[in-house]
Structure formats: structure tokens, C-alpha cells
Amino acid sequence: MSDTKKTTIVLFSGEYDKAMAAYIIANGAAAYDHEVTIFHTFWGLNALRKDEHVPVKKSFMEKIFGKMMPRGADKMGLSKMNYMGMGQKMIKDVMKKHNALPLPQLVEMAQEQDVKLIACTMTMDLLGLRKEELLDEIEYAGVAAYIGDSEDGNITLFI
Amino acid sequence: MSDTKKTTIVLFSGEYDKAMAAYIIANGAAAYDHEVTIFHTFWGLNALRKDEHVPVKKSFMEKIFGKMMPRGADKMGLSKMNYMGMGQKMIKDVMKKHNALPLPQLVEMAQEQDVKLIACTMTMDLLGLRKEELLDEIEYAGVAAYIGDSEDGNITLFI
Amino acid sequence: MSDTKKTTIVLFSGEYDKAMAAYIIANGAAAYDHEVTIFHTFWGLNALRKDEHVPVKKSFMEKIFGKMMPRGADKMGLSKMNYMGMGQKMIKDVMKKHNALPLPQLVEMAQEQDVKLIACTMTMDLLGLRKEELLDEIEYAGVAAYIGDSEDGNITLFI
Numbered sequence: 349m350s351d352t353k354k355t356t357i358v359l360f361s362g363e364y365d366k367a368m369a370a371y372i373i374a375n376g377a378a379a380y381d382h383e384v385t386i387f388h389t390f391w392g393l394n395a396l397r398k399d400e401h402v403p404v405k406k407s408f409m410e411k412i413f414g415k416m417m418p419r420g421a422d423k424m425g426l427s428k429m430n431y432m433g434m435g436q437k438m439i440k441d442v443m444k445k446h447n448a449l450p451l452p453q454l455v456e457m458a459q460e461q462d463v464k465l466i467a468c469t470m471t472m473d474l475l476g477l478r479k480e481e482l483l484d485e486i487e488y489a490g491v492a493a494y495i496g497d498s499e500d501g502n503i504t505l506f507i
Numbered sequence: 508m509s510d511t512k513k514t515t516i517v518l519f520s521g522e523y524d525k526a527m528a529a530y531i532i533a534n535g536a537a538a539y540d541h542e543v544t545i546f547h548t549f550w551g552l553n554a555l556r557k558d559e560h561v562p563v564k565k566s567f568m569e570k571i572f573g574k575m576m577p578r579g580a581d582k583m584g585l586s587k588m589n590y591m592g593m594g595q596k597m598i599k600d601v602m603k604k605h606n607a608l609p610l611p612q613l614v615e616m617a618q619e620q621d622v623k624l625i626a627c628t629m630t631m632d633l634l635g636l637r638k639e640e641l642l643d644e645i646e647y648a649g650v651a652a653y654i655g656d657s658e659d660g661n662i663t664l665f666i
Numbered sequence: 667m668s669d670t671k672k673t674t675i676v677l678f679s680g681e682y683d684k685a686m687a688a689y690i691i692a693n694g695a696a697a698y699d700h701e702v703t704i705f706h707t708f709w710g711l712n713a714l715r716k717d718e719h720v721p722v723k724k725s726f727m728e729k730i731f732g733k734m735m736p737r738g739a740d741k742m743g744l745s746k747m748n749y750m751g752m753g754q755k756m757i758k759d760v761m762k763k764h765n766a767l768p769l770p771q772l773v774e775m776a777q778e779q780d781v782k783l784i785a786c787t788m789t790m791d792l793l794g795l796r797k798e799e800l801l802d803e804i805e806y807a808g809v810a811a812y813i814g815d816s817e818d819g820n821i822t823l824f825i
Contacts (some may be wrong), residue, residue: 353817358664360528362587365708369678369824372788376809382817391587392522407674409601416588428680428709429734439792448793470531473605474598491535499512499541499661502817505676506528506664506825517823519687530816549683550746568760575747594753629690632764650694658671658700658820665687665823 351384354501358494361507362391362418363427364436364451370507371454377503378461386458387432387494389468392507393475395421395455396467396482410476417475459485466493512541513660520666521550521577522586523595523610529666530613536539536662537620545617546653548627551666552634554580554614555626555641568634576634580610618644625652671700672819676812679825680709680736680747682754682769688825689772695821696779704776705812706788710825711793713739713773714785714800728794735793739769777803784811 355377359370370386378384388396399420406414418424429435447485449457458465465486471480472488479488498504514536518529529545537543547555558579565573577583588594602609608616615625624645631637631647638647655662673695677688687706696702704712717738724732736742747753761768763811776783783804789795790806797806816822 355813355817358532360525360666362543366678369676369707372809373676373812376813377817380810380813380817382813389528411599413597438727438731442792442794448788448792470607474601474607476601491531492539494532495514495535495539495541495662499514499536501541501662503813503819503822504662504664505822506666507678507824517687517691519684519825523824548687568756572756629766633766635760650690651698654673654692654698654700654821656696658673658695658698659823663821663823665825 353380354384354497355382355503356385356494356498356501358388358506359386359388359392359395359426360390362394362424364421364424365426365428365439366507367395367421367424368390368451368454370449371458373505374458374463375454375461378458380462382502383467385464385497387466387497389471390475391417393467393471393477393482394418394424395451396465396486397477398483399423399480402478402481404478404480406476411450413475420456424451425471455483512539513543514541514662515544515546515653515657515660516576516654517665518545518547518551518554519549520586521553521583523580523583524585524587524598525666526551526554526580526583526611527610530610530617532664533617533622534613534620537617537622541661544623544625544656546625546627549634550576552626552630552636552641553577554584554610555624555645556636557640557642558582561637561640562639563639565635572634573636575588580614583610614642668712669700669710672702672815673700673821674703674705674812674816674819675823676705676707678708679745680712680742682739682742683746683757684825685710685713685739685742686769686772689769689776690821692781693772693775693779696781700735700820703782703784703815705784705786705815707789708793709735711785711789711795711800712736712742713769714783714804716799716801717741720796720799722796722798724794731793732795733778739773742769773801799822
């Protein structure tokens with residue numbers, strides 16, 4: 349085991365506030381020279397979606413899933429007090445006032461700090477998400493890669 | 508500390524997708540020769556319920572809880588897009604098409620791979636669940652056992 | 667690294683049952699001589715609110731957030747089966763019958779066992795919570811302190 353500290357986060361949840369927490373911890377750990385991985389699975393994959401429509405061939409079911417899920421980090425709702433998006437707008441306004449970085453910028457910052465962003469290929473298949481629909485410069489892997497990354501980790505979280 | 512790696516998961520959540528994530532990680536870690544424990548507490552206990560009705564003596568309150576909670580892994584709903592069970596049916600159809608293992612089989616596989624499945628006795632008491640209602644060949648313990656198992660662990664997750 | 671074991675928990679969720687799980691694990695780990703930290707962020711901050719109204723100067727938005735969020739551990743709802751508070755009342759009745767400690771007492775016990783209770787200053791700002799509104803004898807810090815505390819930890823959880 350090398351001396352480099354490691355933080356690995358499974359981002360399962362598809363909510364704006366939970367994804368924010370994941371990315372704030374990831375960016376914090378990267379600033380302290382940790383090797384950081386965020387493994388996006390299930391609804392957490394939505395944080396990696398591009399915000400524009402990407403024309404790809406999908407089955408009927410996959411189209412429905414695609415339409416129902418938020419297209420990108422900025423469109424995710426809150427886990428509490430969402431109130432049809434009103435709570436989310438309030439949080440975003442407050443964040444702006446406090447100069448807190450919104451989620452899409454937190455994702456960008458993570459990429460600049462070399463946080464490894466992984467999309468879980470098994471759940472991409474289940475939800476019908478294609479590589480073309482997700483951000484560039486991310487990695488694709490399954491649970492084996494997650495175990496390999498985490499087993500020597502210092503901080504391991506499931507969010 | 509021995510050389511065997513350890514993964515311990517607290518399964519608190521009672522949703523199908525979260526329990527799936529827990530069992531996929533557990534089975535993955537077991538495949539990589541980790542000693543794996545899933546400690547089922549609160550709503551996560553429902554993943555261990557037998558799917559048939561088991562006649563046991565219960566107080567009025569315990570009967571209500573028993574009726575309101577899903578009877579076994581297969582009957583749990585989704586954490587997102589459940590839509591009164593429709594989203595869950597969709598996910599199950601898609602899983603079938605992709606040959607992904609449904610939750611009850613993931614639980615079986617975990618038992619075959621000697622993943623230690625523990626039911627939290629304190630929350631069993633609170634929710635009025637009896638040993639007869641839960642799967643055979645699981646273990647019963649409290650928070651002390653969880654701490655003992657996890658403190659030398661490599662991967663520790665709360666799901 | 668010293669021989670003392672360490673448990674660090676991020677309490678993000680604002681539900682009674684999840685906060686109970688966090689505090690039960692924290693108290694258990696403290697009983698086994700772990701150094702324990704609970705880092706309260708986002709909705710988890712509500713577990714640290716005093717239950718009386720504290721007159722502080724707030725913006726209009728902050729007042730709204732303050733009114734919508736539960737004032738203290740005892741007023742938090744359940745993550746499942748809350749049914750407008752009915753499920754929560756049922757759980758509390760059952761806990762009483764089983765002599766299980768309610769959440770406010772679990773928080774007290776944690777303080778008596780020297781569990782370090784930290785309020786995340788960044789999310790306090792976002793939600794408009796002031797130090798005067800939170801319990802006495804807690805600490806205030808940001809993500810850097812969390813990383814420092816957790817990177818040599820044995821058990822790291824996000825709840």
C-alpha cells in the first residue's frame with residue numbers, strides 16, 4: 349500500500365443535495381492530496397448526463413426512463429423540501445448569494461483535480477444510458493473495479 | 508489484523524434498488540475473497556423476511572407494522588420513480604431482459620458465498636419482527652457485533 | 667497513527683430513524699473506546715437544533731427555511747411510513763415500551779461519552795442556521811476538518 353490516501357465514494361442517489369455533498373467531500377479530499385474516485389451507479393448516473401438531448405437509438409422502455417430522469421446535475425431535485433422544484437430554486441438562490449459553487453461547477457472542479465469519475469456500466473445498461481449521453485473524460489467500470497479501488501481506501505462512503 | 512480484507516455494510520434502507528446495490532457490492536467483495544457482513548437494521552430487515560405469512564403471536568401495533576412493511580426482498584419498492592409499483596415493475600422487466608439477477612437471487616448468492624447476514628435484534632424488537640419470519644441461516648446481533656466486525660474493515664458502508 | 671480506533675459519521679439526513687441509527691452506532695463505537703465524530707451537514711443539522719425558538723436576525727429566506735425544518739431531534743419525521751407523523755408516533759410509543767432511548771437522549775449520551783459533534787459551517791450558512799440556535803458544546807468546522815478526522819478512521823459512514 350502506498351502512502352497516498354484514498355477516498356472512494358459510491359454515488360447512488362440522484363438528488364442535487366446528496367450529489368453536492370458527494371462532490372464537496374471529493375473535492376475536499378482531492379485538495380488534501382487523496383486519490384479520489386466517485387463511482388456513479390443507479391440514479392447517481394444522472395449527475396454525469398450531458399444537459400442537451402443526445403440522439404441515440406433506444407428501446408421504448410429506455411426512452412421512458414431517459415425522459416423521466418433528470419438530464420444532468422443542474423436538473424436534479426432535492427432529497428428534502430423539494431416542493432415541485434421550489435425548494436431547489438431557493439437553495440440555488442441562497443447558494444448564489446453565498447458564492448457557493450453549484451453542482452455542475454463542482455463536477456468540473458472534480459475533473460480538474462483529477463477525481464476519477466466512473467459510470468457503472470451495469471446500471472447504465474439497466475437504465476438505458478449510452479456513453480454519448482454522459483460527460484466526456486469519464487471512465488466506465490463495474491463493481492470489481494470499485495472493490496479494487498476501495499479496499500485500500502481510507503474513506504469509503506455510500507451516498 | 509489478518510491479511511483477509513473485510514467489507515461491512517449496514518443495510519438500513521428498505522428499498523429494492525438500495526438493497527440491490529448493497530448485495531451487488533457484497534457479492535462482488537466476496538468474489539474478491541473479502542470477509543463480508545451485511546448488518547440489516549430498521550427497514551433493511553425487510554430484505555430478510557420470508558415471503559409467506561408466518562403465524563406468530565404479535566401485539567396490535569406489531570401486526571400493523573408487519574402488514575405495512577414489505578414481506579421479503581421481492582416486494583420492496585424503489586427509492587425513486589416507484590409510481591405505485593410501476594417503476595419497480597419496469598426495472599424488474601429490464602433486469603430480466605439484461606439477465607441481471609433479481610434481489611432474492613442476490614440474497615441467495617450471498618448466502619452461498621458465505622456473506623454473513625445479520626439481523627439487528629434491537630430493531631427487530633422495535634418493528635415486532637420474529638426470528639420465525641426471517642430467512643433461515645442468518646445471524647442475530649446488536650450494534651456491538653457490528654462495531655467489532657467493522658473496526659478492522661477495509662470497506663465500511665451505510666446504505 | 668495511534669492505536670485508538672476511530673469512527674467518523676457524516677449525518678446528512680434529517681430523519682428521526684436515520685439520526686437514531688447514526689447516534690446508536692456512534693454511542694456503540696464510543697463504548698468500545700473509539701474516538702467518534704459526527705459531522706452534521708445539510709438536513710442532519712436539524713438534529714442539533716434547540717427545541718425552543720431562539721430570536722436571531724434572519725433574512726426572509728432564512729426565516730422560511732427555519733420554519734420549514736424541524737426544530738431539534740425530537741421533531742424529525744421518519745424516512746419511511748411517516749404518514750404525516752403517525753408512523754413516528756407509533757415508533758416512539760414502541761421505543762418507550764421497549765425502553766429504547768429516544769433521539770434527544772441518544773444525543774445527550776453521545777455528548778457525555780465525548781463524541782465530537784460538529785456542525786458544518788458551510789451548510790449552516792446555506793440554511794441560515796445560527797450558532798445560538800444549535801446545542802451548546804458542539805464544534806464548528808468545514809469539510810477540511812472532516813477529511814482530517816476521517817482519513818485515519820476505521821469506520822467511515824455517510825448517513
